[in-house]
Amino acid sequence: MKNNKHVISFFLSFYRRLSIPWWLYLIAFGSGVVYAEVGMRVSEYLVRVNKGELYNSVILGYVFFTIFNALLGFLRPLVEEYANQKVILRVRFSMWRKILHLPMDQFGKEQPSSLVSAVTNDVTQATLVISGIFSGAASLFGFVRACMILYQYNSPLAAYLLLCIPVAVAMFVIVGKLQFTIMKKRYAALNEMTTFFSEHLSAGKYVKAQVMEEKELESGYAAIDSRYKADIYYAFMEQIQVLTNSLYSLLTTVVMAVGGSRLINAGKMEATGINMFSTYMTQVNLYMAELLTVWQNVMGSKGALVRVGDILDMEEEHTEKGNSWTESENRDIVFKNVNFGYGSEKEILHDFSVCIPGGKTTAVIGDNGSGKSTVMKLIQGFYQPDSGEIWVGGNKISETSPRECHKKFGYVLQNNPLMSGTIRDNILYGTEGETPEEEMKKAAGEARADSFIDALPNGYDTTLGEAGNRLSSGQKQRIAIARALIAKPDYLILDEAGASLDHDTYMKIYHGIRKKMEGNTIVFIAHDMREIAEADYLVVMHHGRLEACGTHEEVFAVSRTYQEYLQSTEAS
Template identity: 35%
Template sequence: MSRTSKSTDQSAKPIKYNWKSFITLINKAKPSKPMLAVALSFSLISTVVGLFVPLFTKNLVDGFTLDSLESYQIILLVCVFVAQTIASGLSIYLLNKFGQQILSGLRDLLWRKLLYLPVAHYDKEETGGLISRVTNDTNVVKQVVSEHMSGFINGIISIVGSIIILFTLDWQMTLLLLVAIPLTLFIMMPLGRKMHQISRNMQNETASFTSVLTQVLSEVRLVKSSNAEPIEYERGRSGIDKLFKLGVREGKIQAFIAPLMGIVIMTLMVVIIGYGGLRVSNGSISAGELVAFILYLIQIVMPLGQITAFFTQLQKAIGATERMIDILGQDEEIHDLGSQVPTEDSAIRMKELTFYYDQGDPILKNVNFSVPSGKITALVGPSGSGKTTLFSLIERYYEPQHGSIAYGQQDINDYSLTSWRSQIGYVSQESPLMSGTIRENITYGLDRPVSDEELREVARMAYADGFIDDLPDRFDTEVGERGMKLSGGQRQRIAIARALLRNPRILMLDEATSALDSTSERVVQEALNNLMKGRTTLVIAHRLSTVVDADQIIFLDKGSITGIGTHEQLVASHSLYREFAEQQLRYQEQLS
């Protein structure tokens, strides 16, 4: 049975992503809604107060004399500006904090999701693209809320409020003014749609560029040893050029928007001042009302740019939302569902195991064998025969399309992932380490405190204590990214110490000594012997010395088992194994 959570049937019908999806995603981040309400209230106060400033100015212009200027009017005007400034400042701060809550919440959701997605998901997705989802796309969503939403709401209120007040002052000039609004929208909306399209492309290109950076910088030693700097430079340069061209196209549209808005504003200014001047001269309106009209004109036209920017950014955010919802909707591993692994040791049984990747050719075909408890079982065979895939199935990175793996009498899928994986110690050929100290790498993944005595004991058993004691900071020595400050043999011994500290019942060794020199191999092999004592062990090996003493050898060829037995039995009965053994003997003779 599968231990992944089932999301809604997204494969049955495509999801239509829109602003409702955007709101749903925002709610998942659990930001403080009262904070948003307070922030918007301060923003509205600032906008509403601003609507009365032109009326106040009108009265000052129409009735201004030194004798008529009262001190309370000056105080009132100062108080209005101070209140508007404080309300605006508080609104900006609270909206920014609200946006940061969304940013933090979304990144938390995505980070947890990425950690609990099955390994199969990472076979299909590029790491750089996933990083871009967590960093770039979440920031786009945050910007809509913290930087653009307030401008959109205030802009609507400013426009509506200004028009209502203008109608009370002079409806004829107001109608003249309103002609500019649909004209401006007619110009701005197509440009906004074009900007949205460019922004979406820029997000995709940014994700691709991030992916290239991640791949190249994480394998910089391979790049340099292969003299591939020019090739990788061109790959990166291609991404940079695409982002440059998109940025230039975005700049072209902005170059249209700003002058067009300027022309609209200047034209309206000229029309309002000219027409208003005529009406002032014939006494239809006062000079103060004309000044008020000009100020309200600014309060109408300027928010149009904010509203357009909001919709452009909202479209970008909806595009980012689509990708984030896609990730959050993926099935994930559930670690705590299922029973605990029994305390008694048991055999591992493969029953008619068949597996393939994404409907490709079968990697394993109807595989049947048992791994006896407390014994060593070696997996031998040509490259691509399915040995490492078998390890991945035992670790439950993937699930077989047919057949099962049982521990004792129970399918391993019936155990919780946490319980099952805690029984397994895995030492691979590369023995990857995390950036950090030796102590952190040996104790990696444990949720209990580890004493210095325990650390020293597992280091001694792993034959790692000698080189650790020679390091300046001993267990607190930094190993560098992926452990590159240590040699291959040292990394292997750290990995063995980590496995010893976990005290697993099942041990899986994936060619753990194949990449080492003869001196390091002997030391690591001694450490492995300590690790294998009394444990159910599965070994993948290409060296005869590793498998000759195994209790059982499984020979895999093209995904099928072609031989099972001891070394002596297979030498006598299995021609491919006999050829493998002879090649290894010749190789060892050449080395000696």
């Protein structure tokens, strides 16, 4: 949470990004101004009634303005609420657009559930400032009008009230600061609680399997407790505001009483004059309380929106920017002296240079954490190297449009996210235009997913929501493989794609993939020697460096890691 801009520049840059329905707010504002004016009329008629002017015209006037006032009081909030919901809708749209356009590496840094919380919870505070501008302006108008009437009615007594100004200023500063701090904490606690529950409930089975219920009970209590405390502080803050208003009102009454008695004693005011002054004074204090609420909302809303502001300020990935992909005879994947680390963390790849031959199947092997998956992500341009160059098929990845680059690759991981929707939706996810049914079924066949899909009552139209629990992880993996194959990628990246499948099944799929990709490039990570043995080319990594590359014989001659792989396979 780093957005520490001044409140004005914070909101200027925040709202600059949205299209605000100003006309709706103007209607609400206009009715607010009329509401203030009508309120004055109600007071005027009330004063006349109190003075005993019980004529029909006075009573009728009082009734008319009171009803008009009530009607405006009903309509104004409705219009305002409609406009507010439109603003929230647009902030959510902006957030979703922004999140989708964040660079790939940002997804590694951000907690997904914290982003969920920002989109669902924090944005609800986005309207308080806009509505505050208008209702504040209306209140200010009412406040100034009421002050003017006070001054016209009795300028010496009104002058006494100037004494209260320093107290009012102090009240605004303190309440504003407190509200900002409390709301920032409140939304951070809400974020923490949402993150905790979305993480722990989606991993619920794992928590139970690890017998972690008791420990997680305490962690959950702590997350709930911090939200509870933040809400208590918030409730405390609301009451502080009520108290501040009452004390301020009391102060003005005391000042008015002292000042009034002095004027009465000096013969400069009639004794009854204090009653009428007090009626107008009530209006002034009412508007003052409204202005304070508006200010409190502005500061509180800044506190709640700090995280949303940070996200909206994040740099987007310009997926179209860069060179177009050019086809060339040379389809090799080349790393030239690449150094890379995730963010400012330690370096993972050190002076890594290799040429992975295009049109062949290459296995990347190495110990856990040696940087294999990192290489796969760099090939596809998900991250950019700190130094050095990566070329794929004659295209320099850092200078190529990310969108075009991603389209050239199929990527299957050990655990692939599937979306809610049907099996068909998932296989076709990412394909453009209409895909013939046979093509989809062919891809499913190549991934050996066809037989189990056909056995489901709704076949390809089975929703994953309903079948999700019934599908094994191997079946889900086959859907993911079908999804990668249907796109007919020039380069297929398999990052332990067979880990959740039994060896025989995976080898059949693997052979199918190789047949389908014949002439194209496959790069895969595997720990299984039987799969590695069928690769055309090997790349061996050790602690983020290239240990060896070449054919099996070439690599065996120089790579200790590869020799150990073979020995352990023979032993087992």
